[in-house]
Amino acid sequence: MPETSSQTSPPTADWRDGIFAALKAADIRQVGYVPDAGHSRLIELCEADREIRTVRLTSEEEGIGLAAGAWLGGQRAVLLMQSSGVGNCVNLLSLAKSCRFPLTMLVTMRGEWGEFNPWQVPMGTKTQAALELMDVLVYRVEHPGDAAETVTAALDIAFNGELATAVLLSQRLIGAKRWVK
Amino acid sequence: MSNAPQGNDPRLDRRAAMHALLDGRGDLLLVTGLGSTTYDAAAVADDDRNFYLWGAMGAAAMVGLGLAIARPERRVLVVTGDGEMLMGLGALATIGVQRPPNLAIVVFDNARYAETGMQPSHTDFGVSLTGVARSCGIDAVFDISDEAGLRDLAALLPRFERTIFARVAIRADEPPRVLPSRDGVFLKNRFRRALGE
Numbered sequence: 534m535p536e537t538s539s540q541t542s543p544p545t546a547d548w549r550d551g552i553f554a555a556l557k558a559a560d561i562r563q564v565g566y567v568p569d570a571g572h573s574r575l576i577e578l579c580e581a582d583r584e585i586r587t588v589r590l591t592s593e594e595e596g597i598g599l600a601a602g603a604w605l606g607g608q609r610a611v612l613l614m615q616s617s618g619v620g621n622c623v624n625l626l627s628l629a630k631s632c633r634f635p636l637t638m639l640v641t642m643r644g645e646w647g648e649f650n651p652w653q654v655p656m657g658t659k660t661q662a663a664l665e666l667m668d669v670l671v672y673r674v675e676h677p678g679d680a681a682e683t684v685t686a687a688l689d690i691a692f693n694g695e696l697a698t699a700v701l702l703s704q705r706l707i708g709a710k711r712w713v714k
Numbered sequence: 715m716s717n718a719p720q721g722n723d724p725r726l727d728r729r730a731a732m733h734a735l736l737d738g739r740g741d742l743l744l745v746t747g748l749g750s751t752t753y754d755a756a757a758v759a760d761d762d763r764n765f766y767l768w769g770a771m772g773a774a775a776m777v778g779l780g781l782a783i784a785r786p787e788r789r790v791l792v793v794t795g796d797g798e799m800l801m802g803l804g805a806l807a808t809i810g811v812q813r814p815p816n817l818a819i820v821v822f823d824n825a826r827y828a829e830t831g832m833q834p835s836h837t838d839f840g841v842s843l844t845g846v847a848r849s850c851g852i853d854a855v856f857d858i859s860d861e862a863g864l865r866d867l868a869a870l871l872p873r874f875e876r877t878i879f880a881r882v883a884i885r886a887d888e889p890p891r892v893l894p895s896r897d898g899v900f901l902k903n904r905f906r907r908a909l910g911e
Contacts, residue, residue: 563783586783589811591804598773598805602745602780605765605902606788607911610780628770632898 548706551681552639553578556585556611559688563588563603563610565596571641571707572613593618597625601634609692612638616660616701617653626667629697636697637687638669646705661701669697674706725859728822728884732793733758734864735820739791740872743781743909747774747794749829751822755793756894762908768896772802775819779809782817785909789816791871796823796837796881803846809877810850818871818878819847824886832886847879859883 553575556564564579565588566572579585590596596612603610614622619640629636643650644657656663664671672687674680680702687698732754736744744764746752752766765781767774778792799806799821809817825838837843844857854876858864867880895901 563780588779588783588808591807594772595776595802595805595808598770598776598802599780601773602777602782603784604780605777605905605909606781606784607906607909608780608784625770625773628767628773628898631769632902634902 548677548680549574550578552684555681555684555688557582558685559692560609561611561688562586562608563599564613565590565599565610566613567591567593567615567618569613569615569641571615571702572639575613575639593621594625596638597622597628597636600636601628601632604634609635611688612636614638614640616640616642616644617656619660619663619699620656623663623667626664626669626697630668633695634697635691635695636669637684637691638664638697638699639684639702640699641702641707642704644704646703648704657704664699667697669699671699671701673701673703675703677706680706725824725883725885726861726864728754728824728887729757729889731822731864731882731884734861734868735791735793735871737868738872741788742871743785743788743790743905745774745778745781745790745792747771747792747798749795749798750888751793751795751798752894753889753891754822757889757892760894762904764894765901765905766894768898771798772805774798775802775805775809778817778819779805779812779814782814783812786814786816788909789818789871789874790814792817792819794819794821795828796821796825796843797827797829797835799843800836800841806847806850806852806879810847810852813851813877815875815877818874818880820867820878820880820882822884823881824884826886828886828888832888844879844881847881852877852879854878856880857883 593614600610644653691698774794782790826832
């Protein structure tokens with residue numbers, strides 16, 4: 534998507550709170566994640582919520598199975614990961630597709646705006662293509678004001694349509710990682 | 715139950731072992747892994763409360779975890795093979811942190827990839843799945859290679875109250891395949907319907 538917008542508001546913590554509110558409104562009860570700086574506030578909010586069970590994963594692909602099991606049992610799950618983790622999920626996405634398990638992945642992007650580490654670039658630049666290769670519907674957020682409603686839209690399609698969706702949270706939105714101390 | 719090292723004989727018949735685990739299953743929910751454990755479950759009896767994985771190798775234990783968290787009032791049994799478990803070893807670390815009291819993971823270990831031609835798996839070279847499970851913080855860990863041990867495990871399944879990991883030593887043979895439905899949407903929907911979802 535083109536990076537054009539009239540919005541000028543700087544990224545704040547508010548959009549993360551907005552995503553959390555969207556998860557609550559959708560009755561998300563399990564949140565699988567691999568620890569990540571960009572998702573850290575959202576993870577803290579989920580861990581503090583008594584109705585949400587957070588599940589720390591060793592690798593993102595575990596989350597695809599977790600979300601499938603949650604749905605089999607009647608609960609809704611989302612997965613939080615970094616763009617590099619999408620690569621780890623590719624084969625497991627066949628579970629979601631073969632069974633039409635609803636799935637929403639919230640992906641913080643690396644390897645794009647202001648990236649310091651070139652090793653993040655190969656997967657970061659192919660994240661959307663990798664997801665689309667597995668027929669995951671991909672939505673991208675560039676501006677803080679769009680975050681909550683984009684996540685809501687992705688959850689709606691996933692759980693009403695029994696489809697796999699992903700929301701890519703751009704590196705410009707999150708703020709590039711600062712390496713210089 | 716035996717704590718003998720892996721690779722010990724006698725080994726059990728896989729179909730008889732699955733039958734022992736599911737005999738009088740009560741309201742147990744079952745997830746099986748890609749390959750022979752799916753055929754074993756179907757050979758005992760197809761059931762709406764069985765969810766068979768026909769792909770997604772390595773995911774069986776995690777599907778069981780998500781299900782166990784979602785349905786704390788039900789007991790969830792995952793039966794998978796050594797090759798399938800080896801592909802998702804990280805799941806044991808994740809489950810060791812969560813320790814759902816209603817999840818039992820049973821690995822039928824023939825030390826072979828039966829699906830692809832009986833090539834040896836890592837367990838044939840001494841990798842200990844019970845050792846991994848114990849190291850991951852799962853404290854009810856059983857290494858079973860005889861019928862008495864299997865009976866003890868089966869007796870636990872309707873009433874266990876902490877996470878179980880059991881390795882069951884089975885013979886490396888291939889009983890006739892019994893193929894349940896491969897329609898993932900059908901399997902998902904009938905399972906959810908059986909749970910009233």
